[in-house]
Structure formats: structure tokens, C-alpha cells
Amino acid sequence: VQKEYPSHEIFYKSRFSIDENLRGSIPIKSACYHRIEIKGKNTEALLKLQSSSFKRGARKAVQEGVKIEKVFSKNDIKEFYELYTTLRLEKFNLIPQPFIFFENIYELFLKENRGFILKASFDNIAIGVIIVLEFNDGWYYKFGASHKDYLEKRPNNLLFQEVIKLASEAGSKFIDLGMSGSGENYEGLRRFKKAMGGKKYPLTLVKHPALNPENRQMKDKQILNNLTSLIVTQKPSLNKISSMSEFLYPFFA
Numbered sequence: 001v002q003k004e005y006p007s008h009e010i011f012y013k014s015r016f017s018i019d020e021n022l023r024g025s026i027p028i029k030s031a032c033y034h035r036i037e038i039k040g041k042n043t044e045a046l047l048k049l050q051s052s053s054f055k056r057g058a059r060k061a062v063q064e065g066v067k068i069e070k071v072f073s074k075n076d077i078k079e080f081y082e083l084y085t086t087l088r089l090e091k092f093n094l095i096p097q098p099f100i101f102f103e104n105i106y107e108l109f110l111k112e113n114r115g116f117i118l119k120a121s122f123d124n125i126a127i128g129v130i131i132v133l134e135f136n137d138g139w140y141y142k143f144g145a146s147h148k149d150y151l152e153k154r155p156n157n158l159l160f161q162e163v164i165k166l167a168s169e170a171g172s173k174f175i176d177l178g179m180s181g182s183g184e185n186y187e188g189l190r191r192f193k194k195a196m197g198g199k200k201y202p203l204t205l206v207k208h209p210a211l212n213p214e215n216r217q218m219k220d221k222q223i224l225n226n227l228t229s230l231i232v233t234q235k236p237s238l239n240k241i242s243s244m245s246e247f248l249y250p251f252f253a
Helices: 044-047 053-065 074-091 097-109 148-152 154-172 185-195 214-233 238-252
Strands: 010-014 026-037 067-071 115-122 124-133 138-146 173-180 199-208
Touching: 026 074, 026 185, 044 154, 053 067, 053 148, 053 185, 074 097, 074 124, 074 138, 074 148, 074 238, 097 115, 097 124, 115 154, 115 238, 124 148, 124 154, 138 148, 138 154, 148 154, 154 173, 154 185, 173 185, 185 199, 214 238
Parallel strands: 138 173
Antiparallel strands: 010 199, 026 173, 026 199, 067 115, 115 124, 124 138
């Protein structure tokens, strides 16, 4: 990659911890990921790994009337995108990926029966949606979003409990719950993944310096960050934000 793009820095994630020798690369951020190991079709054993508070949350969702369904349609992708966009804009002050990004996930994975959408509904309103992809022997939780006005009904507890049951019944060997940052803002997320039975592993974001660095690269990156911040403050419509993202996202690569 360096030979092809000598003026670019290279970023990658490593399973090494931040204090290990990374062969000349520079560790710039520590994180972690959680994974639920599944040994045989033993759902009861997996449920025992969950904390009592996590199980109480799942029971509360059932008592509140939250319904879970496994869905596959493009319309369900759109429903997810609406929740996801709101989350990205309001909580993280970031623009989402363009809608076509998720349409491609639908075509390459969901349509080919290599993943699914799990939706939590209350009074026919989608209050939580997650996307799970299947690859080889594992399931990967890739994206999720919840309606902020219904979090007290604990839809996420019920959603992930259902994913665990489905993975066990399907004979999957593990569920990858994805990356979590190491900062205080991610403490709740890390605690939630641990509560559902996830085992934590170190993850480090690593930078490899450019062979022939160009000062303009840093300037362009700052312009891009300022532009995305400006877009967020304007609170554009769903269609507009998707169009802007489709134009801007290639520059993040």
C-alpha cells in the first residue's frame, strides 16, 4: 500500500495492545472489542453469562409490549437509516454513511441470506434496529440505532438477547459485538456488551507514517472536518444528508 500511495499515512486496527512492539508503526488510540463465544447449541449456557441487570432489561421490554421481528426488506433498511442518521447527527455530531452504502449491504449480504435486520417495535413504531452480518462461522453485529424517546423500554436488551438465541440455534461459533472506544463516553457501551456475556479483547488504532508526506493532506483533512461539522449544524433532511454523504465519504478513505 505504501508503494502505491507513498504520500499517504496508513491507518489500521491491530489486536495487539497499545504497549506492544508494532514494528515501526505508531499506536495512536486504544480501544477494545467484545465477542461472545458459542460452544454448541446451548442457549441456556449463554443466557447464564448475562448479568442480572441485562436480563431484567430484556424482561422489562417484554412486559412493556416491545415486539422483535427478523426482517430483510429494503424498506426496513430505510427505517434503520432514519434512526441511524438521527443518532449520528444528534449524539455524535457526525454525518452518516450515504444511504447507498446500506443499500449495497442489502444487495451483498441480506439479499444473499448472509445476514439480517432485527427490529424492535412498540405500537408499530421502530424503536430499535440492528444489522447482523454472517461470515464463515461467525455473526457480526455491524450497525445499530435506537429511538431516544423509547430507551426506557429497554429494546436493545431484548434485541441482543434474541440475536444470541438465534446464533446459538443456527450453530454459529461466535458473535462479534464490534469495537468500543476506551474513553468515558464509551463506558456505558462497554458495560452493556460485558453484561450480555461479551469477553473483552484489546484493539489498537495504528498509524504508519507516509514515505513522502505532503503538508496539503493535513490541510485537506481539517477542511473536511470543518465542512462536516457545518453540515451537522444545519440539520438537513434525510435525503439531503444522504446526498452530501455520498459526495463526501470517499474523501474519508
